[in-house]
Amino acid sequence: MPDPHDNHDLESFAAVLTGELPGTWASDYQQHAEQADQYARAEDVWDMNLVSDAISKAVLGQDAVLARDDGTRLYLIGRPGTEEFLAAAMAPPGLPPEAFRGVREPDGIVVPDDPFRAAKDITTGLLPRYDKALAQVQHHAARLPQPAPAQAVKEQVTLMWSSEGPLSAKTRSPKAAAVLHGHGFVWNEAERAFFLPGDDSAHQAQTAQAIGAQLTALGIGTVVRHPHNRPAIDTIASPALQRAKPAVRTR
Known part of the structure; x- marks a missing residue:
């Protein structure tokens, strides 16, 4: 359970502090019924000293996260057993752990219960250390090997002719699917394909x-597959060829 002797008016303190720090800040104040509840909020606290020690050992019951419009964040809690507060910077999100390697944490500081004096201490003490550590982390992140860009998947439609069934099509392109629907194709969940009802080969052709012309205009490729026992569209069966004499290999 939270410490019943914690009389810090953290909510009011944080609200006033946001108006005294440089830049535009907003305060997010929360109360916690159990110690475990505070861990998720404190996950990004960039401190290996007073603040992290208090988070791990004390049931604080309340905290406040101050966020500036440029992404800078501060974590505020009451200092257990005193009328003072603890303020720590929070690490920037979205950067790989390797970028933080070798960078000293901008450990938090003790600030008085006067938000005007506390703002001055944070501005002159904590924020400069945070800016220095952040610059080092961003520099490391920029020098890390970048993953190879994923190969773009070309949008295409595969049309399949069947000698015993309707014309079918497969595609992963939403735009192509819309074109198929517009020409009467129906989605078959079991086959994971689109089918054109009917068996009129002329209509299918x-x-x-x-469809091919419309997809081409959209930059979508079309692949046509024919069964072995069916000729391609607009082709005429070749006349039977006379059996050729066996070829003679010469040295």
């Missing part, structure tokens, strides 16, 4: 040509 005309639809395939219309």
